[in-house]
Each structure stands twice: as structure tokens, then as C-alpha cells.
Amino acid sequence: MLYFRFLCLLSWFCAFDVHAERTEDKLPIEAFASLPSYSHLNISPDGKRLAYLQNSKGDLLLSVLDIDANTVKLIVKTDNFKVRINWFDWVNDDLLIIGTRSVFGENNNYVSTHLLKYDFKKGKGVESVIRARGFENQPQFEDRVLSMLPDDPEHILLLIDLARKNVPNVYKLNVNTGQHKRVQKNIELVSSWGVDRQGRVRTRTKVRDTKVYIEFKSLDSEDWNALFEYEAFSANNVEILGFDSDPNTLFFKAVHKDKKSIFKVDLTDPTLTRELVFHDAKYDVDGQLHYSQKTGKVIGFSHSQIENGIQYWDTQYIQHQVALNQVLTNSLNYIIDTDREENRYIIYSEAKDFPGGYLIGDKKKNSVEYFANRYPLIGSKNYIGKTKVKYLAQDKTEIEAYITFPKNYKKGARHPAIIIPHGGPMSRDYAGFDYWSEFFAHHGYLVFQPNFRGSSGYGHEFESKAIGDWGGVMQDDLEDGAQWLVSEGYAIKNKMCIAGASYGGYASLMALVKYPNTFQCAVSFAGVSDLEFLYARAFRYTNTKFEREYIGRDLEKLKNTSPVNFAKKITKPLLLLHGTKDTVVPFEHSLRMAAAMKSENKDVKFINFEGGGHHLAYQKYRIQTLEEMLVFFDKHLM
Numbered sequence: 042m043l044y045f046r047f048l049c050l051l052s053w054f055c056a057f058d059v060h061a062e063r064t065e066d067k068l069p070i071e072a073f074a075s076l077p078s079y080s081h082l083n084i085s086p087d088g089k090r091l092a093y094l095q096n097s098k099g100d101l102l103l104s105v106l107d108i109d110a111n112t113v114k115l116i117v118k119t120d121n122f123k124v125r126i127n128w129f130d131w132v133n134d135d136l137l138i139i140g141t142r143s144v145f146g147e148n149n150n151y152v153s154t155h156l157l158k159y160d161f162k163k164g165k166g167v168e169s170v171i172r173a174r175g176f177e178n179q180p181q182f183e184d185r186v187l188s189m190l191p192d193d194p195e196h197i198l199l200l201i202d203l204a205r206k207n208v209p210n211v212y213k214l215n216v217n218t219g220q221h222k223r224v225q226k227n228i229e230l231v232s233s234w235g236v237d238r239q240g241r242v243r244t245r246t247k248v249r250d251t252k253v254y255i256e257f258k259s260l261d262s263e264d265w266n267a268l269f270e271y272e273a274f275s276a277n278n279v280e281i282l283g284f285d286s287d288p289n290t291l292f293f294k295a296v297h298k299d300k301k302s303i304f305k306v307d308l309t310d311p312t313l314t315r316e317l318v319f320h321d322a323k324y325d326v327d328g329q330l331h332y333s334q335k336t337g338k339v340i341g342f343s344h345s346q347i348e349n350g351i352q353y354w355d356t357q358y359i360q361h362q363v364a365l366n367q368v369l370t371n372s373l374n375y376i377i378d379t380d381r382e383e384n385r386y387i388i389y390s391e392a393k394d395f396p397g398g399y400l401i402g403d404k405k406k407n408s409v410e411y412f413a414n415r416y417p418l419i420g421s422k423n424y425i426g427k428t429k430v431k432y433l434a435q436d437k438t439e440i441e442a443y444i445t446f447p448k449n450y451k452k453g454a455r456h457p458a459i460i461i462p463h464g465g466p467m468s469r470d471y472a473g474f475d476y477w478s479e480f481f482a483h484h485g486y487l488v489f490q491p492n493f494r495g496s497s498g499y500g501h502e503f504e505s506k507a508i509g510d511w512g513g514v515m516q517d518d519l520e521d522g523a524q525w526l527v528s529e530g531y532a533i534k535n536k537m538c539i540a541g542a543s544y545g546g547y548a549s550l551m552a553l554v555k556y557p558n559t560f561q562c563a564v565s566f567a568g569v570s571d572l573e574f575l576y577a578r579a580f581r582y583t584n585t586k587f588e589r590e591y592i593g594r595d596l597e598k599l600k601n602t603s604p605v606n607f608a609k610k611i612t613k614p615l616l617l618l619h620g621t622k623d624t625v626v627p628f629e630h631s632l633r634m635a636a637a638m639k640s641e642n643k644d645v646k647f648i649n650f651e652g653g654g655h656h657l658a659y660q661k662y663r664i665q666t667l668e669e670m671l672v673f674f675d676k677h678l679m
Contacts, residue, residue: 076096081094086381090108092129093413100118100119101119103118103126132195138157138197140157140184152624154181155184169219170214187236191381196216212224238288244256244281253269253278274505274590276501285338285339286338291305292318303320325504328351341353341358365388371392397416415474425447428443428445432491432521442489444489445482453530457486458489459539460489461478461488461540461545462544464543469499477540486678489522511592512555516551538564539552539563541568547565547570549563550563550570554607564615565617568634571633573603576596609641615644618650628649
């Protein structure tokens with residue numbers, strides 16, 4: 042039977058409450074705005090070491106714990122400003138590779154990535170993995186690993202442009218020596234490659250304009266054969282998930298009865314007949330395959346809308362999950378990593394009164410031990426969490442949303458409200474911890490996060506409303522949600538503001554233009570303000586026609602739905618925040634919006650974060666953002 046060690050049991054339930062009890066009335070802003078205290082746990086193949094990121098006053102420390110010796114080795118430190126750690130993984134028991142990211146350029150911002158390694162046998166510090174020879178190109182992107190080749194402890198498969206700039210080939214790279222051999226030459230129009238569990242390049246995706254072609258390589262003839270063909274954003278869209286241990290069994294997502302579902306296909310079948318594996322009649326499957334580290338077989342898949350979030354197919358994994366849930370009661374428990382023998386494993390656990398933490402399991406000892414909390418200052422007495430609700434849009438379309446009620450909320454009481462539309466727009470909000478909503482609710486606001494039409498997860502027809510219709514029905518759904526809050530007695534009329542980032546920033550700006558009487562203020566972090574500008578810049582990218590299809594090709598419509606063109610109509614205060622090194626939504630969007638507002642003598646405050654990026658990965662800017670927003674909301678709503 043699985044059990045907790047007694048001291049760890051006390052730690053798990055008490056560690057995250059001790060700070061909360063001391064500061065029950067008001068937590069510091071750092072409790073919410075700080076980067077997670079611990080994240081990205083990754084166990085070595087032999088189960089002896091655990092790599093993870095630890096937050097130390099905003100600096101991220103990539104550290105490795107020797108589990109048995111209980112000693113920690115610091116591998117690398119970054120402030121997450123000039124250089125960020127993208128990811129890290131074990132090539133073998135002793136060698137950890139690390140993908141890092143930085144931004145360069147003055148007028149235009151570009152991303153470059155690097156691949157580093159730390160060898161515990163040598164213990165000499167972090168080294169570069171890639172050694173470009175004198176005649177080879179110095180690549181912009183070094184960390185696009187296609188396969189860790191688990192049966193080969195010295196090599197990885199890497200997509201990189203060593204032979205010619207911007208023309209990446211697939212190489213087999215020796216992580217010890219840096220020597221590399223090309224195993225797949227670049228083919229015109231190919232945007233991505235797929236690898237089977239044996240480490241062979243087996244699928245390729247070609248893109249011509251907005252047409253997508255997916256092909257596979259036969260093991261018998263080594264010929265490339267057509268597999269799927271579809272128009273971008275159509276209901277025929279396919280997403281490759283991966284191969285089973287059988288190299289001719291390929292899993293993928295495709296639309297079935299309007300919802301993304303999991304299928305598989307036998308690549309030796311001349312008819313390539315699809316077999317439906319899993320379908321959810323209400324939601325798109327939004328997860329990925331789960332593999333056994335021991336056998337390499339697919340053992341299940343993740344999906345946010347099923348119990349425990351993971352569906353296992355094998356009895357032994359199902360029984361183990363049941364045992365975990367009996368020990369870690371009233372929580373969602375996910376096994377996120379295991380060693381190669383599946384003895385030691387890492388659990389991520391969250392609950393309605395707990396924003397999330399990690400544990401280390403050991404099957405030989407039949408034990409689960411507490412490791413760390415992600416947000417240690419937020420405990421059960423302080424954590425509010427989200428409540429799922431549904432409302433009807435004007436045309437009777439049902440929209441799901443999440444409400445985070447203000448601290449000490451009493452049923453029937455109305456509160457000032459903040460509507461937070463998510464980014465994307467083809468993404469969605471979930472029920473888990475959200476530092477924006479939790480922070481503002483802690484300070485007395487009701488926070489509303491609708492999954493408006495255009496959001497992912499609710500079927501192809503629902504999501505396709507995002508294509509070419511910015512400022513349209515997606516915007517109307519936000520307005521209908523705000524009115525619903527008032528009609529249901531949650532919010533105070535004339536005491537609502539709207540705030541968002543990226544597309545959410547655009548929606549916040551557009552709300553002041555299209556529905557000027559609903560909101561008393563708006564906040565846009567890294568928001569799009571000029572769709573014409575977005576359309577024009579699309580030529581810089583290899584997927585130009587994809588980008589333009591996404592935002593729409595009607596230039597007159599883009600002009601009429603660009604908030605920057607309607608500063609004169611805006612009558613409510615606006616707060617703009619944007620990082621100067623944003624590589625997703627250029628800083629110029631907020632710069633232009635601020636200039637347009639000032640030219641009309643409108644109430645606007647513009648804060649630029651020098652060197653800041655799109656995702657608030659730099660802790661100092663995260664804290665400043667929430668501080669500025671809280672002062673702004675308090676001024677206009679309280």
C-alpha cells in the first residue's frame with residue numbers, strides 16, 4: 042500500500058499554510074507576482090537525480106538534487122532577463138542538456154537559442170553542445186531537439202541550419218564530442234519533421250501558402266507517401282501526436298463530430314483507415330500522449346476535461362493512479378515524469394484550496410514524499426480558486442467562464458469587477474491557479490474570465506470564430522458576459538474594468554471603442570492595437586499567408602477594427618504596458634496607441650519595460666505590472 046512518510050505528510054498539509062496564517066488578511070504582492078518557487082521538475086533516467094528550476098528572489102537557479110544523498114548542485118543561474126532557460130532534459134544518467142533563449146537586435150527583435158550541457162562525470166561546468174565547423178553556418182536556433190534517442194546515451198536528433206542559413210537539416214549529434222552527421226536533408230516547403238520511437242525520421246509537414254501536406258516514410262521502401270492534406274484552419278486540420286512503440290502505428294488529432302479527437306492509423310494499411318481512439322462529445326481533446334519510460338509504448342493520454350486529467354489504458358497504471366488518489370485525497374494528481382524503470386516518479390498535485398506543488402514517489406519504498414510548493418505564501422486560508430459558470434450570448438450561444446470571487450465574498454453581494462479576456466485568441470482559460478485573477482480577488486475584486494467564441498477547446502465551429510473576425514463576435518461575447526454579471530447580481534453596474542494581455546489587450550482596447558458605456562477603464566499589456574500594422578508585418582515571416590488568413594484579408598475591416606484608429610471615441614482611462622523586446626506583439630503597437638490617445642488629449646498612462654518580453658518572465662516587471670494595475674483599478678473602481 043502507498044503511504045506518506047509521517048514528517049512529509051505534515052509538511053504537505055502545513056508547509057503552505059504557515060505563512061498564510063501569519064498574514065491572513067493581506068498577502069504581499071510577491072506572493073502572487075513572483076515566478077513559481079519551483080518548476081520544471083525532471084528526473085534522471087536512473088532515478089538518482091532530480092533537475093528543477095528554483096526561484097531565488099527573481100533569479101532562476103537550475104539545480105540538481107541527488108535524491109539519496111540529499112545534496113544539491115547549482116548548474117546555472119539566470120535573472121530571466123537577457124537569457125532565459127527554455128527547457129532542459131537528461132540525455133543519459135549523467136548528462137543534462139539545456140536550451141536557452143535570448144533576444145537580439147535594435148529596431149527589430151529576434152530570438153536566438155543555444156544548446157548547453159552539464160556532465161556530472163566531468164563536473165567542469167556548463168559547456169556548449171554545438172561545435173560548428175569553420176565552413177558551417179552559425180545557427181540562430183540551436184535547441185530544436187527532435188528526439189532524445191533514449192536507447193542511445195550519446196546522441197540526440199537535432200534540427201539545425203549548419204549547412205546553409207535558414208535551411209535546417211536533421212542531424213544526429215554526439216553530445217559528448219559535438220560531432221554530427223546529417224540524417225535528413227532539408228526539403229523545400231517542409232516546416233516540420235516527426236520521429237518514431239526508434240529515432241528514425243518518419244513524417245514531414247509541407248506548407249504551400251495555406252495548404253498543408255503531411256507525408257510519411259515507409260519502412261519497407263523508404264519512399265515518402267501522402268498521408269493528410271488540408272486547408273489551414275479548416276475542419277480537416279490534423280495534428281500529429283506521435284508514434285507507438287510499433288513504428289507503423291501513428292496517433293494524431295483530427296476533428297470528429299466538430300470536436301478534436303484522438304485517432305490512430307496503421308501506416309502499412311494501403312487504405313490508411315483512421316481508427317477512432319477517443320472522442321469527447323463536449324470538448325476538444327487538449328492533451329498529449331503519455332509513454333511508458335520502461336517499454337516505450339503509449340500508455341494513455343492527457344485531457345483536461347476527464348477525471349485526473351490523464352486516461353490510462355493499462356491496468357497497472359490505472360491501479361497506481363487510484364492508489365495515489367487515495368493517499369492525496371481531494372486533489373488532482375498528475376505523474377509528470379518517471380525514471381526508466383518507472384520506480385521513482387514525480388507528482389504534480391493541486392486542489393481547490395491549494396495552487397499546486399510537487400512530490401517524489403518511490404514504488405520500491407511504497408512512499409510519496411513532499412518536495413516543494415509552487416506558491417508557498419498562498420495557503421488554504423488564502424487561496425480562493427475559480428468557479429466555473431455559463432452564460433448565454435445575445436444569439437443564445439452558451440459560453441463557459443470562470444469567476445474568482447473576492448476574498449470574504451458573501452452570496453448575493455455585488456462587487457466591482459474586472460473582466461480578463463485571455464490571449465490567443467485561439468487559446469482558453471482553465472480552472473487552475475492564475476496569478477492575475479487570484480491577486481485581484483485577494484484585493485476585493487470579482488474577476489471574470491470568459492472563454493468567448495474563438496477560444497480553443499469547444500469544437501471547430503466555436504474556435505473558427507477567431508479567424509478573420511477580430512472585434513466581431515468575440516468582442517460581443519465579452520460584452521454579453523459583462524452584462525450577465527450585472528443581471529445575475531455579481532457585479533456593480535458602472536464599476537467594471539477590462540484588462541488583458543496580447544489578444545486580451547486588443548480586446549480590452551476594443552471594448553472601450555465598441556462598448557464605451559460598459560467599462561470604466563481598461564488595461565492592455567502587450568496588446569495589439571493596429572491590425573493593419575500586424576497584416577503588413579506578416580511578410581517578415583515564413584508563414585505570411587497563414588498570419589494574414591488568421592487576422593483577415595479585408596483591409597477595410599482591419600482598419601475599422603483597429604483601436605489605434607479610434608482614440609477619439611475612447612472616453613475612459615487607459616493603462617498601457619509593454620516590453621521593448623517583445624518578439625510576439627511588437628512594442629510599436631502600444632507606442633502608437635499611446636501617441637493616438639495623447640494626440641486626442643485622452644486619459645492614458647503608458648509604461649514601457651526596457652528589455653522586457655511578451656510573457657512577463659522577468660519577475661521585477663511582473664511585480665510592477667500588478668502594482669500598476671491595482672493602483673489603476675483602485676482609482677477608477679473603488
